[in-house]
Amino acid sequence: MTVLVLALDALDAGLVEQFDLDAVHLETSRDLETFALTQDLPYTPEVWATVATGLPPDEHGITGGGTSEWDNPVLEGLSRVSGRLDESTRGTLGRFVRSKTGERERIGRTDAESMFDADRAVVHNWPGVADGRPLQRAWDLMNAVAQGMPRSEFERELFGQCAQQFAWAREMLRHPVSIAGVHVHALDAAGHAYADDEAALRRTYDRVGEFVREVVDALGEGDDLLLLSDHGMRTEFYPPDAGENPATHSWRAYASSTTDSCPQSVYDVREWVEEQARKTRVESEGIEDSAGERIDVPTEHLRELGYMD
């Protein structure tokens, strides 16, 4: 009886349609309202910390300061032009970016209470709340591919990480867990790297769709799945993005659930998840109660026979 939350970074509602990604159309789907605070566009650690805590960034304290992503103006510019440069120029640009942006600080972790503080709740990696290193590694991979890392190497490591995260999610369904959450950065990293290559990004979406199907197949009776994104990704090949900078975040965040409802905004997710967990807890405790009675009868009998005090 688990509510599983898959945080699919940058899953874009428009590209879900363009790529006919049926795997992420669960029982109820919708556009998810998101926000931007310290930057012009939604910023990953800020939004995911809000999803987990239900709080605005000024209350959970995870903001754009102290972290760097493609959203960094220098990196964002590089991500836009790097696909058109030869490899030695890319390498030079990469060294320039590193020298200008310097050592990266760690992604902060909020002190605020989150949905993963609930009884029997677990979280794997989640920006702003739990281990942020997988996200930093995905950012490093985005930098590396812009500097000339072969795509085969980029995808091997990116999907290797992604596969571990989905496998963890499936494993949690086999344990008495109330809420399980994991953040997956594959679609964001690939979206930045392949914003000018529709076939390559479609392949990435299809692969993530296969991972989602495996999770759906693993859901037990009474388990619920919510998948959602913090923002989408602008590309050169999605018509509504004409005139926008490709490889920057779009406002097309997405949510889908195996229940008859879905949160409307990133601010509503925590409440939605906790309400869903409360419902499944009531159901599962009903079952535990009746099991408990069956155990009590022989216990009482043993007591009568003098085997127990």
Ligand SMILES: [Zn+2]
């Ligand atoms: Zn993001």
